[in-house]
Amino acid sequence: MHSYRSHTCADLTKANVGDTVRLSGWVHRVRDHGGILFIDLRDHYGTTQVLCDPDSAAFAEVEKVRSEWCIRIDGEVKARDPELVNPKLPTGEIEVFVRDIEVLGASKELPLMVFGDQEYPEETRLRYRYLDLRREQMQKNMVLRSDVVSSIRRRMWDLKFKEFQTPIITASSPEGARDFLVPSRLHPGKFYALPQAPQQFKQLLMVSGFDKYFQIAPCFRDEDPRADRSPTDFYQLDMEMSFVTQQDVFDTISPVLAGIFEEFGGDKKVDDPATWPQISYKDAALKYGSDKPDLRNPIEMQVVSEHFAGSGFAIFAKLLEQEGTEIRAIPAPTGGSRKFCDRMNAFAQKEGLPGMGYIFWRDKDGEMEAAGPLAKNIGPERTEAIRQQLGLGVGDAAFFLGGKPKSFEAVAGRARNVIGEELGLTDKDRFAFAWIVDFPIYEKDEETGKLDFEHNPFSMPQGGMEALEGDPLDVRGYQYDLACNGYELVSGAIRNHKPEIMFKAFEIAGYPKEEVLKRFGGMVNAFQYGAPPHGGCAAGIDRIVMLLAEESNIREVILFPMNQRAEDLMMDAPSEPTAEQLMELNLRVIPQE
Numbered sequence: 001m002h003s004y005r006s007h008t009c010a011d012l013t014k015a016n017v018g019d020t021v022r023l024s025g026w027v028h029r030v031r032d033h034g035g036i037l038f039i040d041l042r043d044h045y046g047t048t049q050v051l052c053d054p055d056s057a058a059f060a061e062v063e064k065v066r067s068e069w070c071i072r073i074d075g076e077v078k079a080r081d082p083e084l085v086n087p088k089l090p091t092g093e094i095e096v097f098v099r100d101i102e103v104l105g106a107s108k109e110l111p112l113m114v115f116g117d118q119e120y121p122e123e124t125r126l127r128y129r130y131l132d133l134r135r136e137q138m139q140k141n142m143v144l145r146s147d148v149v150s151s152i153r154r155r156m157w158d159l160k161f162k163e164f165q166t167p168i169i170t171a172s173s174p175e176g177a178r179d180f181l182v183p184s185r186l187h188p189g190k191f192y193a194l195p196q197a198p199q200q201f202k203q204l205l206m207v208s209g210f211d212k213y214f215q216i217a218p219c220f221r222d223e224d225p226r227a228d229r230s231p232t233d234f235y236q237l238d239m240e241m242s243f244v245t246q247q248d249v250f251d252t253i254s255p256v257l258a259g260i261f262e263e264f265g266g267d268k269k270v271d272d273p274a275t276w277p278q279i280s281y282k283d284a285a286l287k288y289g290s291d292k293p294d295l296r297n298p299i300e301m302q303v304v305s306e307h308f309a310g311s312g313f314a315i316f317a318k319l320l321e322q323e324g325t326e327i328r329a330i331p332a333p334t335g336g337s338r339k340f341c342d343r344m345n346a347f348a349q350k351e352g353l354p355g356m357g358y359i360f361w362r363d364k365d366g367e368m369e370a371a372g373p374l375a376k377n378i379g380p381e382r383t384e385a386i387r388q389q390l391g392l393g394v395g396d397a398a399f400f401l402g403g404k405p406k407s408f409e410a411v412a413g414r415a416r417n418v419i420g421e422e423l424g425l426t427d428k429d430r431f432a433f434a435w436i437v438d439f440p441i442y443e444k445d446e447e448t449g450k451l452d453f454e455h456n457p458f459s460m461p462q463g464g465m466e467a468l469e470g471d472p473l474d475v476r477g478y479q480y481d482l483a484c485n486g487y488e489l490v491s492g493a494i495r496n497h498k499p500e501i502m503f504k505a506f507e508i509a510g511y512p513k514e515e516v517l518k519r520f521g522g523m524v525n526a527f528q529y530g531a532p533p534h535g536g537c538a539a540g541i542d543r544i545v546m547l548l549a550e551e552s553n554i555r556e557v558i559l560f561p562m563n564q565r566a567e568d569l570m571m572d573a574p575s576e577p578t579a580e581q582l583m584e585l586n587l588r589v590i591p592q593e
Contacts, residue, residue: 167195
């Protein structure tokens with residue numbers, strides 16, 4: 001017999017009754033029923049109930065074991081009594097009577113319990129992550145992650161993509177986040193960087209003549225943590241294609257992602273990728289207050305400025321006299337009660353705004369009546385015009401925010417999400433995808449008036465060089481994101497592969513040709529040797545798995561994540577270097593005052 005096991009803890013069935021078997025695993029829990037000891041023995045694959053009574057030679061040793069001890073048992077498979085069968089377990093029809101036991105690894109008192117669903121502080125879970133990962137839900141999440149990555153690979157291979165690995169140690173390349181720098185021992189005073197993404201290398205692969213590339217790529221960014229973002233590293237499905245348009249990229253990656261969500265998303269509906277809407281960045285900001293809208297929520301915001309201009313509501317009327325301001329309405333079907341309206345007003349105040357104006361429509365003596373402070377201030381004619389524009393009726397409400405759009409759009413977007421959730425309008429049984437397109441390439445700093453890139457500087461401007469001769473704020477790029485249920489899952493672009501257009505694009509943002517050559521010389525030089533038109537995208541593996549696992553925090557689907565302060569509590573990182581290491585690297589640490 002094998003040294004440790006003849007079967008896993010998920011293998012045994014009624015067909016094994018009478019067999020002598022050997023199992024190894026962890027003691028999930030111990031129960032004493034009138035002197036008979038029952039142990040739920042768990043391994044990666046499942047759980048088997050084993051038992052021992054005082055007649056067994058192993059009883060004295062079995063009595064000693066505690067939760068999470070790692071043990072091996074030999075025993076005889078017996079059928080459970082019909083009334084004791086556990087239909088929830090694949091092994092629920094049998095149990096194993098213990099004849100011999102060996103303790104493979106005893107356990108100290110546990111800092112967190114593996115059995116049960118107790119909640120523990122994040123610090124405890126991350127410090128003892130190897131115990132946290134033994135828990136059933138965490139095992140499921142990590143297996144799901146492995147299966148998703150495996151499925152992605154198969155799907156990309158089926159599409160004739162070639163998988164290549166790009167460098168992990170490279171040059172610093174500003175791409176919207178801070179680099180992690182790595183000091184060079186051989187070149188004192190110089191630093192490598194961990195790649196924020198394989199962006200330049202995958203474009204160079206297209207110049208090299210490889211038509212379709214992908215990899216499951218590790219990316220490193222020194223970022224502030226969020227619930228849907230790791231503060232240090234993450235993985236993405238990175239892909240690039242030559243001789244393609246924006247639509248070609250959509251038509252390639254959309255079925256891959258739809259297939260993943262259909263395969264692992266349970267009973268949730270996934271729309272046909274051919275029907276995924278393409279929404280301009282401008283319209284997404286207007287209708288949803290976000291460039292990653294949750295389209296499970298049917299609410300669309302609208303501009304209602306004309307109804308407040310010159311009205312009796314002085315706050316909005318005066319606001320509209322300022323250039324670049326507008327009033328937007330968030331319709332709230334079925335939200336027509338003062339209690340709900342007051343609750344949403346309080347939400348806006350928590351978000352740092354003075355509040356949200358509102359109107360709600362109710363039935364009074366068989367007639368529809370508009371209620372709320374706004375309705376009184378602007379009068380019935382304007383109120384009725386707003387109601388008709390928004391398509392609302394009795395029992396509905398609308399909320400209003402005003403100012404320069406960038407000052408309130410994000411709060412309006414969050415309010416839209418909360419309204420959809422609280423009123424039960426958001427369809428929880430669906431994955432709703434949307435391509436966000438036509439991103440502006442430039443933005444202007446309102447204080448300094450300086451132009452800079454708003455999004456990816458390597459995107460091809462729509463209209464090419466001709467577009468760059470006009471107003472930079474009107475230039476749109478062949479850049480796109482894919483949103484799903486309020487998260488950005490994919491980001492990509494058709495690349496600017498023509499050096500003269502690239503130099504002009506950077507010049508507008510204040511970067512002279514010399515600076516471009518210094519920062520991106522390798523890629524720009526390559527483009528002078530017959531670069532093909534190319535484009536691609538990257539899909540966030542961690543976020544995909546987070547959505548499929550129905551988790552709200554990305555750390556629940558990452559094996560060994562950092563905490564909110566970008567610390568690894570288990571491995572004690574970051575740590576202080578030794579004096580010898582610093583000398584070898586010709587570095588000196590300046591103490592913080």
